[in-house]
Amino acid sequence: MRTETEHTIYLKDYAPSPYRIVSVDLDFRIGEEATRVRAQLTVEPRPETAPGTPLVLDGEELSLSSIAIDGAPLMLSAYAAGPQGLTIVEPPLRRFVLETEVSLQPEGNTKLMGLYRSNGVWCTQCEPEGFRRITYYLDRPDALATFKVTMTAPLALAPVLLANGNLVAKGDAGDGRHFAVWEDPFPKPAYLFALVAGDLGSITDSFTTASGRKVDLAIYCEHGKEDQCDWAMDSLKRSMAWDERRFGREYDLDMFNIVAVSDFNFGAMENKGLNIFNDRLVFAKPETATDANYAGIERVIAHEYFHNWTGNRITCRDWFQLCLKEGLTVYRDQEFSSDERSRAVQRIHDVQNLRSAQFPEDGGPLAHAPRPDQYREINNFYTTTVYEKGAEIVRMLATLLGEADFRKGMDLYFERHDGEATTIEAFLTVFADATGVDLEQFKTWYLQAGTPQVTVKDAYDAASQTYTLTISQKTEPTPGQPTKSPLVIPIKFGLIGPNGSPMGWNAVTGGSVRDDMIVLDQESVTLTFSGVANKPVPSLFRGFSAPVQVHSDLTQEDNLFLARHDSDPFNRWEALQDVSTALMVDAARGKAWGNAAIEALRSALAETLANDSLDDAFKAQALTIPDESLIARAIGSDVDPERVHAVRSELIRAVFAPIASTLEAAYHGLTSTVPYAPDTAQSGRRSLRNRLLSLLVQSSDGGAALAAKQYGEATNMTDRLAALAVIGAQWTPEAPALLADFRTRFAGDPLVFDKWLTVSASAHDDGVIERMRAILADPSFPRNNPNRLRSLVGTFVMGNPVQFTRADGAGFRFVTEFVTDVDTRNPQVAARVLTGFRIWPLLEPKRREAARSALTALQAAGSLSRNSADILTRMLA
Ligand code: 0A1
Ligand code: ZN
Numbered sequence: 001m002r003t004e005t006e007h008t009i010y011l012k013d014y015a016p017s018p019y020r021i022v023s024v025d026l027d028f029r030i031g032e033e034a035t036r037v038r039a040q041l042t043v044e045p046r047p048e049t050a051p052g053t054p055l056v057l058d059g060e061e062l063s064l065s066s067i068a069i070d071g072a073p074l075m076l077s078a079y080a081a082g083p084q085g086l087t088i089v090e091p092p093l094r095r096f097v098l099e100t101e102v103s104l105q106p107e108g109n110t111k112l113m114g115l116y117r118s119n120g121v122w123c124t125q126c127e128p129e130g131f132r133r134i135t136y137y138l139d140r141p142d143a144l145a146t147f148k149v150t151m152t153a154p155l156a157l158a159p160v161l162l163a164n165g166n167l168v169a170k171g172d173a174g175d176g177r178h179f180a181v182w183e184d185p186f187p188k189p190a191y192l193f194a195l196v197a198g199d200l201g202s203i204t205d206s207f208t209t210a211s212g213r214k215v216d217l218a219i220y221c222e223h224g225k226e227d228q229c230d231w232a233m234d235s236l237k238r239s240m241a242w243d244e245r246r247f248g249r250e251y252d253l254d255m256f257n258i259v260a261v262s263d264f265n266f267g268a269m270e271n272k273g274l275n276i277f278n279d280r281l282v283f284a285k286p287e288t289a290t291d292a293n294y295a296g297i298e299r300v301i302a303h304e305y306f307h308n309w310t311g312n313r314i315t316c317r318d319w320f321q322l323c324l325k326e327g328l329t330v331y332r333d334q335e336f337s338s339d340e341r342s343r344a345v346q347r348i349h350d351v352q353n354l355r356s357a358q359f360p361e362d363g364g365p366l367a368h369a370p371r372p373d374q375y376r377e378i379n380n381f382y383t384t385t386v387y388e389k390g391a392e393i394v395r396m397l398a399t400l401l402g403e404a405d406f407r408k409g410m411d412l413y414f415e416r417h418d419g420e421a422t423t424i425e426a427f428l429t430v431f432a433d434a435t436g437v438d439l440e441q442f443k444t445w446y447l448q449a450g451t452p453q454v455t456v457k458d459a460y461d462a463a464s465q466t467y468t469l470t471i472s473q474k475t476e477p478t479p480g481q482p483t484k485s486p487l488v489i490p491i492k493f494g495l496i497g498p499n500g501s502p503m504g505w506n507a508v509t510g511g512s513v514r515d516d517m518i519v520l521d522q523e524s525v526t527l528t529f530s531g532v533a534n535k536p537v538p539s540l541f542r543g544f545s546a547p548v549q550v551h552s553d554l555t556q557e558d559n560l561f562l563a564r565h566d567s568d569p570f571n572r573w574e575a576l577q578d579v580s581t582a583l584m585v586d587a588a589r590g591k592a593w594g595n596a597a598i599e600a601l602r603s604a605l606a607e608t609l610a611n612d613s614l615d616d617a618f619k620a621q622a623l624t625i626p627d628e629s630l631i632a633r634a635i636g637s638d639v640d641p642e643r644v645h646a647v648r649s650e651l652i653r654a655v656f657a658p659i660a661s662t663l664e665a666a667y668h669g670l671t672s673t674v675p676y677a678p679d680t681a682q683s684g685r686r687s688l689r690n691r692l693l694s695l696l697v698q699s700s701d702g703g704a705a706l707a708a709k710q711y712g713e714a715t716n717m718t719d720r721l722a723a724l725a726v727i728g729a730q731w732t733p734e735a736p737a738l739l740a741d742f743r744t745r746f747a748g749d750p751l752v753f754d755k756w757l758t759v760s761a762s763a764h765d766d767g768v769i770e771r772m773r774a775i776l777a778d779p780s781f782p783r784n785n786p787n788r789l790r791s792l793v794g795t796f797v798m799g800n801p802v803q804f805t806r807a808d809g810a811g812f813r814f815v816t817e818f819v820t821d822v823d824t825r826n827p828q829v830a831a832r833v834l835t836g837f838r839i840w841p842l843l844e845p846k847r848r849e850a851a852r853s854a855l856t857a858l859q860a861a862g863s864l865s866r867n868s869a870d871i872l873t874r875m876l877a
Helices: 230-247 291-306 319-340 343-362 384-401 403-417 424-435 556-565 569-588 595-610 616-622 628-635 641-669 680-699 703-713 717-730 735-745 750-762 768-777 786-799 810-823 827-842 845-860 866-876
Strands: 019-029 035-045 055-058 063-069 079-082 085-088 096-104 114-118 121-125 145-154 160-163 166-174 177-188 195-198 201-208 214-221 255-261 274-278 453-461 466-474 489-496 507-509 512-514 517-520 524-530 537-540 549-552
Touching (some): 145 160, 274 291, 291 319, 319 343, 343 569, 343 616, 384 489, 403 424, 453 537, 466 517, 489 556, 537 556, 569 595, 569 616, 569 628, 569 641, 628 641, 641 703, 735 750, 750 786, 768 786, 768 810, 786 810, 786 827, 810 845, 810 866, 827 866, 845 866
Parallel strands (some): 019 145, 214 255
Antiparallel strands (some): 079 085, 114 121, 166 177, 489 537, 512 517
């Protein structure tokens, strides 16, 4: 295969650079034919650096126009400037200033890395390796320097000039141009650099920190969207207060700016003092944003803000340690959302996400350790394993140590490593040092890929009143890791007696049990509980205390018992999920379900719906039938997604059709006329009502009409989109007209257009691929905007398994053709879409072959970006 140079980077090769950049002075001239960047780097050799050691700086797509050291231009023989960077052959063996000038073309930058132009606004994205597209530099996270940035731009095109840190000067630059100077006193790696220049509106506010410092806050956006930024500002202030309360962390600059841009490869970026956001994670108003959008904005605003301590003040030594900042920061944003909203519902939500995104990654061809030890393309490691499994590892640490000791460790982390670029080892060491707990074996979680399979067997002996639990773990091989070692698995648990109350015991032998936690750290353990008066039902992994897949011999009756009696809300929810999953797996394997089983599930669900002590959001989750990817995973091999889809639809009809009138009455009972607010109570109510609507559409004749009515009468986007989505997915006769109405009703709002694209890509009918081709072929389709592309094709690969994995291969071919096209313009978007193929080894032979042939054709067609080639190579390995 012809690819951009094959190269693999190994963790074992890590070595610090022989030179240190102490400070950086950048000067940008923006808005001329090309953008010119003058950089003055104050460089010094490390004490151990040998004379004659070249200084090698990274660079990409730069054109060098001048170069000097301490003011003296360099002879041609003194340096080499190539496509990969700049080498100074023999730099002085003392502190010196290297001055370069390069020119850039932000207008033609469709990769959206480095300096680019989005909707007329100049902006940057430097993580992980974008800064080298701005100037020659040591573009690695362990190179920390202070930055001073001067920008000059035409006042008319860019009245707003922003960079990291504090604004120290601004003024007129003549010729209709103006300038601004920003200084960031905190040494930082280049990936946290940011600059924005454009004609932007803004909203402002302020926050006074615990120690009484006033911080000026601003959110910048396209003119006319200011009224959609209030929720983001509110979320920011709550995040700042929370980090002080929960982790004792204060903000450290005089200003904190957020900018919303329309073209952005990811969600958002934590640049020091200048967070840049994908505008879909800033803008919200009730008519166009859903409750899920509001929650997402709150979460990501918090996430990026929390990076100021976990990521910026303490950063990563190298990109292998990405999980150090990301896993920890996701843990922190999950905790924030739990404290701000409902803890149980948040946990269920986070686990659903882990299971539907991370487990498939961990069990497929792209599996990798949270801290990998090699990569070809670091952009492909911004994965759900690094983020979400990384957060689960931090959560287990907190569970094992207990809240107070975990906080002690975090305090020590902030104290010991502030201002450093550090490692996972250093992170674990602070907890060991703060608590005396040995975390050597625990570290394996970071180094080992794959979801551990935990098997539980139990037995009760009435004569001796003993109860035994045998728990064993096994992790299947993953690419590059044929053998696995046992992990430290915290199992929060309880035993429940026949009357539904918690049961105690006198003593436990055979393993480590501390209060309500079993710690499994061997391959297998048999625990014997004595003094157990009756046969208990065990409730294990309460709150999902470890990211594992559990196989137990609990019967459907046991699970229904847990669904009624467990004091742990997560496990009550889990028990219901297990009951329906087991039924669907049986049916997919050809084993029909009995009436009794369906009736038992139905009455448990109806009971949940009627239970006044449960909140609406929880009920909505309990009434959710596991999604198709989960069922596929439970089946495990030779999966036929069409069959899975059919079985799931049949189960929904079998369970809910007989109680349609109850569901409908509950649906009407939840109707509300109070003005929209995105709060927990209201959004919980809407989620339950919309869940009922979805079940009614799928199980009763009148459902589609009810949904069409809700669509027409809705006063907020949550209700309107919920109705449209279920009709669109089922592709009922109402679908085309409603989709057409939706498109014209919100014409001109790109974020609502994304919703239209999402619904369009989710339809289960055979016409969906042709319709998507027509959408992409429309000359007015914004073919370079990541949000538009992902809403359509990303949704299709991840959310429409029936059509994506069609046996005739049409879904696979549609996606590989898309990847071939987009890869030339934006390799990150292309590579991410391509990861949707990771399910292919699980499919039944015909579909598996169709997928393999689409992938090999893509490979044979040749020149792909390094991003896509890396994914493809691993996918086919
Ligand atoms: N650090 C950001 C994620 C991010 C990564 C890469 C990006 O551009 C290619 C942008 C953002 C976060 O965790 O939010
Ligand atoms: Zn992050």
